[in-house]
Amino acid sequence: MKIIAAFEKTKELSYTSHLDVQRTLQRAFRRADLPLAFSKGFNPHPKLSFATALATGYTSAGEWLEVELDGEITPEAFLSRVNAALPVGMRFVSAFVAGDSFGTLSKMLVAAKYLVTLYTDAPVTFEEIDAAVKAIMDSDEVIVEKKTKSGIKPANIRPEILEAEAVSASDRTAVVAVAGVLTAAGGLRAETFARAMFERLNLVGRFTAHRTSLCFTGSDRLPTLR
Amino acid sequence: MDTRITDELLSRVEKPARYIGSEWNMERKEVFDFRFALCFPDVYEIGMSHLGSRILYRVLNDMDGVYCERCYAPWTDMEQALRERNVPLFTLETKSPLRDFDVVGFSLLYEMCYTNVLTMLELSDIPFLSAERDERYPLIVAGGPCTCNPEPIAGIFDAILLGDGEELEPELVECVRSAKREGVGKAELLKRLAGIEGVYVPSFYEPVYEDGRYVRTERLFEFAPAHPQKRVVRNLDSAKYIGKQLVPHMQIVHDRVAVEVMRGCTRGCRFCQAGYIYRPVRERTKETLLEQTRDLVSCTGYDEVSLLSLSTGDYSELHELLPQIIDDMAAQKVSVSLPSLRIDSLLKDDLEKMQTVRKGGLTFAPEAGTQRMRDVINKNVTEDDLLRAVTDAFTAGWCGVKLYFMIGLPTETDEDILGIAELARKVSNAFYRLPKDKRGSGFRVTVSVSTFVPKPWTAFQWCAQDRQEEIVRKQQLLKTALKGVRGAELHCHPSVLSVLEAVFSRGDRRLAGVLIDAYRRGCRFDSWAEHFKPDAWAAAFEANGLSMDEYAHRERDTEEPLPWETIDALVTVSYLKREWARAKEARTTKDCRQGCNGCFGEHCEDYCRV
Numbered sequence: 001m002k003i004i005a006a007f008e009k010t011k012e013l014s015y016t017s018h019l020d021v022q023r024t025l026q027r028a029f030r031r032a033d034l035p036l037a038f039s040k041g042f043n044p045h046p047k048l049s050f051a052t053a054l055a056t057g058y059t060s061a062g063e064w065l066e067v068e069l070d071g072e073i074t075p076e077a078f079l080s081r082v083n084a085a086l087p088v089g090m091r092f093v094s095a096f097v098a099g100d101s102f103g104t105l106s107k108m109l110v111a112a113k114y115l116v117t118l119y120t121d122a123p124v125t126f127e128e129i130d131a132a133v134k135a136i137m138d139s140d141e142v143i144v145e146k147k148t149k150s151g152i153k154p155a156n157i158r159p160e161i162l163e164a165e166a167v168s169a170s171d172r173t174a175v176v177a178v179a180g181v182l183t184a185a186g187g188l189r190a191e192t193f194a195r196a197m198f199e200r201l202n203l204v205g206r207f208t209a210h211r212t213s214l215c216f217t218g219s220d221r222l223p224t225l226r
Numbered sequence: 227m228d229t230r231i232t233d234e235l236l237s238r239v240e241k242p243a244r245y246i247g248s249e250w251n252m253e254r255k256e257v258f259d260f261r262f263a264l265c266f267p268d269v270y271e272i273g274m275s276h277l278g279s280r281i282l283y284r285v286l287n288d289m290d291g292v293y294c295e296r297c298y299a300p301w302t303d304m305e306q307a308l309r310e311r312n313v314p315l316f317t318l319e320t321k322s323p324l325r326d327f328d329v330v331g332f333s334l335l336y337e338m339c340y341t342n343v344l345t346m347l348e349l350s351d352i353p354f355l356s357a358e359r360d361e362r363y364p365l366i367v368a369g370g371p372c373t374c375n376p377e378p379i380a381g382i383f384d385a386i387l388l389g390d391g392e393e394l395e396p397e398l399v400e401c402v403r404s405a406k407r408e409g410v411g412k413a414e415l416l417k418r419l420a421g422i423e424g425v426y427v428p429s430f431y432e433p434v435y436e437d438g439r440y441v442r443t444e445r446l447f448e449f450a451p452a453h454p455q456k457r458v459v460r461n462l463d464s465a466k467y468i469g470k471q472l473v474p475h476m477q478i479v480h481d482r483v484a485v486e487v488m489r490g491c492t493r494g495c496r497f498c499q500a501g502y503i504y505r506p507v508r509e510r511t512k513e514t515l516l517e518q519t520r521d522l523v524s525c526t527g528y529d530e531v532s533l534l535s536l537s538t539g540d541y542s543e544l545h546e547l548l549p550q551i552i553d554d555m556a557a558q559k560v561s562v563s564l565p566s567l568r569i570d571s572l573l574k575d576d577l578e579k580m581q582t583v584r585k586g587g588l589t590f591a592p593e594a595g596t597q598r599m600r601d602v603i604n605k606n607v608t609e610d611d612l613l614r615a616v617t618d619a620f621t622a623g624w625c626g627v628k629l630y631f632m633i634g635l636p637t638e639t640d641e642d643i644l645g646i647a648e649l650a651r652k653v654s655n656a657f658y659r660l661p662k663d664k665r666g667s668g669f670r671v672t673v674s675v676s677t678f679v680p681k682p683w684t685a686f687q688w689c690a691q692d693r694q695e696e697i698v699r700k701q702q703l704l705k706t707a708l709k710g711v712r713g714a715e716l717h718c719h720p721s722v723l724s725v726l727e728a729v730f731s732r733g734d735r736r737l738a739g740v741l742i743d744a745y746r747r748g749c750r751f752d753s754w755a756e757h758f759k760p761d762a763w764a765a766a767f768e769a770n771g772l773s774m775d776e777y778a779h780r781e782r783d784t785e786e787p788l789p790w791e792t793i794d795a796l797v798t799v800s801y802l803k804r805e806w807a808r809a810k811e812a813r814t815t816k817d818c819r820q821g822c823n824g825c826f827g828e829h830c831e832d833y834c835r836v
Contacts, residue, residue: 011248012232012246012247012248013246013248013475015236015242015243015245015246016243016246016475016476017243017476019477020243020475020476020477021475023475023477024250024473024475026527026529027250027473027526027527027528027529028250028527029527030527030528030529030558031250031524031525031526031527038559044559056242057236057237057242085250085527086250087248087249087250087252087473087475088248089248206234206237208233208237
């Protein structure tokens with residue numbers, strides 16, 4: 001059977017990489033004594049696949065994955081057993097059983113929503129943040145230097161930004177909500193959006209990102225963009 | 227610490243997972259009155275792999291009211307971030323600075339990590355030298371195999387712990403805790419500590435040098451033992467073990483369940499410091515090991531178990547233990563590996579069982595290329611043994627093997643170097659001699675060659691290390707000789723570092739000045755090629771008027787006083803002298819399971835019950 005589930009990643013565990021998360025989950029599933037299905041071959045691995053990876057350093061309210069099991073388990077039992085075996089900072093928040101015809105998460109993924117917190121080197125007001133967000137949304141082009149395999153290149157990230165809204169600002173901290181395209185082929189990164197914001201504000205600083213939701217199409221059991 | 231600060235620091239470093247803690251099985255305590263910082267002077271991935279630290283973490287945290295936290299050497303990016311923000315180095319559990327602890331204890335496993343001890347102290351605003359610290363600072367102690375010659379770092383530590391820590395560390399903690407309650411000063415505390423078996427308080431002893439050489443050590447106080455003796459856990463089977471092993475998020479060097487089947491080794495290889503200083507051999511029973519394995523696998527979720535010891539193949543119940551553990555683990559898809567295999571006839575059956583789950587790497591350590599050389603070092607393995615073992619392995623489906631050798635061994639000639647290549651050729655031939663349908667593909671014989679470093683408390687503690695030019699020449703000779711050996715791949719360790727290692731292994735107290743000087747010149751993580759600064763080290767030696775050559779490349783007379791003889795490592799000097807004499811005649815000494823060789827002298831009755 002196949003279980004589809006979402007976990008949150010918070011606190012210090014946000015600094016673990018995608019590979020670290022895979023290892024941590026595999027070991028937690030073993031500790032939880034789940035009837036895992038294994039791949040064939042010399043190095044058998046549990047069959048576990050993610051909708052997408054989360055960048056190291058980001059927190060998330062819901063990272064989706066599917067896991068293949070060789071036995072039956074209820075979603076409730078899955079949640080309680082696995083959560084009891086997870087380190088502080090990771091916790092499953094929802095789970096359901098999917099049939100064989102259920103699609104592949106990574107192919108159903110269309111977008112992601114973030115809360116981006118900007119820590120600026122000078123005080124900013126809500127109005128300034130709001131104006132910067134609107135300026136981005138009103139432009140046809142938002143050019144940001146993007147790291148690619150062949151070096152740093154300017155890229156227009158505007159088509160990847162679906163929605164953006166100023167949430168709050170006080171002293172040197174501002175929060176912006178943004179929704180961006182995200183598919184197996186790539187999409188908006190919170191980091192490039194944060195840089196675009198710093199450029200519009202004419203400030204420097206650092207940022208943190210919290211993924212509030214992944215958005216899918218093709219199933220009413222998964223979160224959607226609306 | 228404020229999470230804003232940790233967030234900012236963590237966002238600036240390459241591998242933030244090194245500093246976050248929060249691993250599965252991490253200790254969380256609310257109520258405690260004694261804080262112990264267990265420090266490891268290398269990066270997280272290495273420190274977390276250390277078995278001794280895993281044991282001590284459990285032993286200390288099982289004590290009432292004691293909270294033991296961990297701290298590893300920050301990588302250079304984190305060091306820079308901490309300095310720029312003026313934030314002290316912090317522990318993983320509660321993100322507390324080391325200054326807040328009662329005891330700060332370092333595990334010393336490798337001399338080339340000594341500079342990292344200084345980094346960790348400086349980032350904690352703790353003075354380097356014991357003499358510069360009063361009661362306001364934590365007690366700074368060290369343990370681990372490097373303390374068998376504590377002299378180069380003696381000035382840094384308030385107390386040095388010799389031998390096994392399982393029973394010693396709790397005694398140390400109780401002693402410090404009661405001294406704290408009574409409000410006694412540091413001098414009195416050290417005096418009490420000196421009364422614990424296995425504790426060496428360096429400030430109670432003073433070395434004397436004449437004509438630039440160490441001549442003797444003067445004991446300054448009657449109450450200090452003349453020769454502090456290393457501590458031995460007599461019953462390993464009942465000794466505390468890891469309990470709940472920490473499960474890291476990031477990959478570490480030894481990322482698996484570790485089961486220590488025995489401590490010590492009976493082989494008597496003459497170069498091997500571990501073989502001498504972990505004596506006597508003590509085994510855990512098969513039942514204990516099966517139980518520990520099951521418990522550790524279920525509480526960690528690891529899918530690999532390693533049966534650790536200096537020579538697991540010598541474990542007396544191995545051929546009963548191995549099939550049982552493998553059967554036990556197979557159902558859960560957990561593989562079992564042995565880090566060291568005995569090259570003997572029963573190996574074939576074990577190999578066949580081991581590959582039922584997952585095929586690990588296969589490593590053998592002939593150590594030397596010719597029988598004469600192996601007799602000198604007392605590595606009692608023959609070429610026939612090795613060839614039989616690899617043929618068995620190849621027949622069982624393995625198609626790669628790693629062979630460990632040393633060069634620069636005492637009495638070594640070019641013939642011994644060429645013998646390494648010859649052995650690799652025979653191993654290669656053994657593979658290709660098998661019919662095509664009986665062997666795998668992609669054959670590799672990896673020849674890994676390290677440079678011999680003479681170590682204290684070994685039969686070779688008196689001998690000169692080969693000079694760097696000579697090592698480079700021998701490496702080149704081997705490289706040429708290996709050409710044309712099918713599947714052979716050569717890995718040589720850099721030789722410059724081995725010289726420094728030889729210096730600090732057999733050094734005296736004067737080296738502390740060099741160490742601090744080199745640190746000030748930017749030396750860090752010396753064992754990492756990208757950080758090693760040979761020029762800075764050379765300048766530090768020169769500035770302190772000391773010569774690396776004198777420490778590394780000079781043969782000592784067996785009557786010459788040696789700085790580490792202040793402590794008692796149980797193995798006697800007279801036994802080591804006998805072994806050194808036999809080595810020079812290429813005469814072997816039998817495994818002491820076949821009869822006592824008298825290595826402990828008068829301690830034999832008390833400590834050795836093989």
